[in-house]
Each structure stands twice: as structure tokens, then as C-alpha cells.
Amino acid sequence: MEEDIKKELKEIKEEVEAKEKIDITPERAEGLVEKLIKPEEEKEEIPEEKPKKLKPKDLILLIGSLFVVILIILGIWIGLRLIKGETKKEKVKVLSESNVSIPEGEAIRRFSKIVILKEEKEVKYPYKLELKNFLIPLSLKEFLNLNIILYFDNSTSTKELTEAELNFREKLYSYLKNISSDVWKNEKEVEFLEEKIKKELEKENVKPLPQRIKLEGVILKG
Structure with missing residues (x-):
């Protein structure tokens, strides 16, 4: 069992x-x-996503956009330069003659500046007298705002220039107000006028006698 x-x-x-x-x-x-x-x-084994490459079409579009922006900036810069250049060229320019007269006191009002350049030993003209705001009528609504700069050598002094300032204003205005408007249109004519004024002052035996005269002006429109 x-x-x-x-x-x-x-x-x-x-x-x-x-x-x-x-x-x-x-x-x-x-x-x-x-x-x-x-x-x-x-x-x-999960595959990693690869970074997307920039397509040639997108690259060309990006470069084109940058080029357009650069051209716009360059155009603005050139425009500003041209505007500044035109402003400078407007110096001593008159449109036409006029019989309009203004009070002589206004035309030769006292506004002057004496500059002394004695610090520079080799400066040819150590004294400079600036006579500003000569108003010469051009038409009913236009005037020539003229500045005159007189250069002097060492034969003068600050005191003489201060005393002669008003005399210079009266003489120069009485002479310039009769100048033909055509003269102001030509830069060479203006340079010739500067020399002519100097000879006139020398002929009148004005003291102190400026060794050089410079005319600068702008047109004022009312």
C-alpha cells in the first residue's frame, strides 16, 4: 500500500x-x-528635429529689404546736404530793382562787432569790424539783408574802429543802395564791387582804411 x-x-x-x-x-x-x-x-529611436534652413527665396527677400532701407537712408542724407548747399548759395542774390525806400535810420541801424585777433602773430589782418543788417530794398516785399566785414592791419586800434563805426555805416549804405541788382547776381561782380568800395574809401582818405572788404547777404521776404 x-x-x-x-x-x-x-x-x-x-x-x-x-x-x-x-x-x-x-x-x-x-x-x-x-x-x-x-x-x-x-x-x-525617436528622430531629432533638424533646424530649418533658410530658403534661397527668403534670403534674397531679406537682402533686398536691407538694400532698400540703406537707399532710403542715403537719399535722406543727400537731400539734407543739398538743402544746406542751396541755403549757402542764396548768398547776396537779388531778383529785381525797386524804387521802394526805407528810413535811412532803419537801413543803417547800429549793430556791429569788433574782433581782435592779436593772439595769432602771423595773422595778416588782426582787426575785423563786422557791420550787420544793412537793409537794401529789392521789391515791394523783398529786401537784401547785407553784412559787411572790414579787415584792418596793425596801423589801427580798437578805439579808432569804435569811433569810425557809424561813419562807415553811413558811407557804405549811401554807396550800396545805388548798386544795380544785376551786380548781386554774379559772384565775380560782387568780388569786383568789394575792391571798388575799398578804392573809393582810399580815394576819400577814410581813416582807418580797411585793407579788405567782404560782402555777405541773404534775401528777406515779407
Whole structure:
């Protein structure tokens, strides 16, 4: 009886061991390992996004836009330069003659400046007398605002220039108000006029005598 029981137990044990061997075979074990590894590989194989390259069309458009901006800035700069140049060229220019007269007191009103350049030893004309705001009528609504600069050598002094200022204003205005408007239209004619005035003052023996005369003016419109 005992032998029969042992025999049955042995058979049951052999059956259990056989089942365990059948359940976990090498093939099944390999399949299980592959299933565990595969999700990890899928995660690692996610491709990285590459940075987008600039297309040739977009690059040309960008360069063109920058070029247009540079041209606009350059055009504004050139325009401003031309405006400044035209303002300077308007110096001593008259449109036509006029019979309009203004009070002489207004035309030669006192507005002067004496400049001493003694610090520079090699300066040819160390004294400069600036007579400003000579108003010369050009038409009913236009006047020439003229400034006259007189240059003197060392033979004069500040005191002499101060005393002679009003005399210079009266003489120069009485002479310039009769000058034809055509003279003011030509730069060379203006330079010739400067020399002519100097000779007239020398002929009249005016003291102190300016060694050089410069005429500068702008047109005032009412």
C-alpha cells in the first residue's frame, strides 16, 4: 500500500516538473525579453528635429529689404546736404530793382562787432569790424539783408574802429543802395564791387582804411 502511494506521488511530481518545463521554454523566455527591450529601443529611436534652413527665396527677400532701407537712408542724407548747399548759395542774390525806400535810420541801424585777433602773430589782418543788417530794398516785399566785414592791419586800434563805426555805416549804405541788382547776381561782380568800395574809401582818405572788404547777404521776404 505504501509503495503504491509513493509511486503515485512520484508520478505527480514528474508531471508537475514536466509542466513547468513546458511553461517556460527558452523560446518563450527570449520572447519575453524582446518584449521588455523593444519599448526602450522605440524610445531611443525617436528622430531629432533638424533646424530649418533658410530658403534661397527668403534670403534674397531679406537682402533686398536691407538694400532698400540703406537707399532710403542715403537719399535722406543727400537731400539734407543739398538743402544746406542751396541755403549757402542764396548768398547776396537779388531778383529785381525797386524804387521802394526805407528810413535811412532803419537801413543803417547800429549793430556791429569788433574782433581782435592779436593772439595769432602771423595773422595778416588782426582787426575785423563786422557791420550787420544793412537793409537794401529789392521789391515791394523783398529786401537784401547785407553784412559787411572790414579787415584792418596793425596801423589801427580798437578805439579808432569804435569811433569810425557809424561813419562807415553811413558811407557804405549811401554807396550800396545805388548798386544795380544785376551786380548781386554774379559772384565775380560782387568780388569786383568789394575792391571798388575799398578804392573809393582810399580815394576819400577814410581813416582807418580797411585793407579788405567782404560782402555777405541773404534775401528777406515779407
